[in-house]
Amino acid sequence: MTTEARAEARTDAPARVAAEGATDGLSAARVSWSASGRLILDGVDVTAPAGAVTGLLGPNGSGKSTLLRVLAGVQAPSEGGSGPGARVAFAGADLLALPRRRRARTLALVEQEASTDLPVTVLDAVLLGRIPHRSLLAGDSAGDRAAARRALDAVGAAHLADREVTTLSGGERQRVHMARALAQEPALILLDEPTNHLDIAAQLDALRILRVLADRGVTVLAALHDLQLAAQHCDHVVLLSGGRVVAAGDVRDVLVPHVLDPVYGVRTEVLIHPRTGRPVLTFEPAG
């Protein structure tokens, strides 16, 4: 874990500065989104404190990815049927009203499926994260390249810098996508299933990186599929079902049988990990 030590020893000024003013982190209210008449998100309220890892949980199709896309400003929220519309605030600023490029310097989104067929090197892929920080006509500066190298260092992928992205394994590619997001130097990072398709070591690696970021004051909101991982690694969780928030709060309060069982249609048992004191979940079919 030498990378972790290195990453922690480094300072990341923009993230720190943003974190100091951002005691409240991310706070979204009344987020709705519908596609061809079908309501995918129905008035969702989410908060994600700064300096913590917040997990976004829910069964398939519960609206996790859509929520992240709306929060990231990629999709505009639908108009509320009645009453005031969606509001997404981060560090006191209205995120959806920010100019695009400023928003891109504030938040980064790590998508679930982002691939390319182009022969780009890892370093060039990470340098894309610097685009919001420089003029669109300018090339990357020495400062940009240094920031990209730092981001690669932080995810333990410095040795991949000259490889082509298309030749990487799933775990390596996930690290590169995280590094690209880190190169944006965001104070808020949204991740859609960052552990998907990864083996267990790579999953733990990804979550360790999120923890390092949170310790630096970054607000982390990650959609996760695996409740067990969420129980071990998240500080807070938000549970979505059918486009609504069913429960939100500390993992010990949300990951309990009477909340999970109706949502997932399973029977849950919660044990307590003898060393960490965190919940350990086991599942059986319902009925």
Place this chain on the structure above:
Amino acid sequence: MTTTARPVGPPATTAATTGRRGAAWWLPASVVVLVATVLVTVTVGPADLSVADVWRSIATHVGLGGALGLEPLDALPDGMVWELRLPRVLTAAAVGAGLAVCGVVMQSLTRNPLADPYLLGLSSGASLGAVLVLVAGLTVLLPVAAFGGAVAALATALGLAGAIGTITPTRTVLAGLAVSQLAAAATSFVIFWSATGDSYREILSWLMGSVAGATWTSVAITGVAVLVLGTLLASTGSILDAFTFGDTAAATLGVPVARVRWLLLVGVALLTGALVSQSGSIGFVGLILPHAVRLLTGARHRLLLPLSALCGASFLVWADTLARTVFAPREVPVGIVTAAIGAPVFALLLWRGRRIA
């Protein structure tokens, strides 16, 4: 497009790394190649003109004759160089540069390695527009009509691809094929209907492309289009880079995706219209040049765009030189030469890209 873990490949990226290292030399080198190409190819031809005579004619016309103490050439050989050959070479250079830039922009914006003005039907649409106004006797409207045809073809192709379902590279190419075939058939029909006598040659030069009839007006139209539109498009390197991992990634990097896509595609249609109005639809330049240059220098658009333009210019000048000399005194449309080189490359791309189709 799957992201499931593939086996770790060998670290076979030394080529890309060395490409980066030599990056500073590619642009000046390709400028030198282009200048040399123009100076050499303009001396190649059936008429019995020496290299010295050709350069003497050009030097005289650009006003260097007096300074260099050169005697002007006789009227006939002088006209052959200045009125026929030089406009033709320069038009080929401008068309090649413009088509290559269009290809890069389209491939990047549609994330489709097979996108280019010819395959997606823009060139055929532009040809149809051009032929329609020529038949109607409205020659002044030529570039405008070609632009209109290109825009209509682009909108139809993308609309058709979208109507089938999600826009995938394969669907886009299929839709483009339908549009381009229809536009080509309509072009042939219009010429057949209106022309008398030797209409085959005319049909062929619109469908296969030809710069045989290039004049200084052609040089002006294609040259200005490439200098203005081509330079604008070629300056969008960072924006196109942002699309590397798709629309969402571009949006999170602060790029207004929908607006950028439409602006740039209209720019591509404008440039294609201007080029096709002078050269007909020349295939494969916009397709293969960007791929060839990517193999040399990697996918970064800030280098890829200008380099593709310069290489595209040299490529089309040489292709046209082949077209007018290989079967001399007969001439083949330059599109036959580019297709003969481009089709095998296209097949190779299809084969290499089969997992994304």
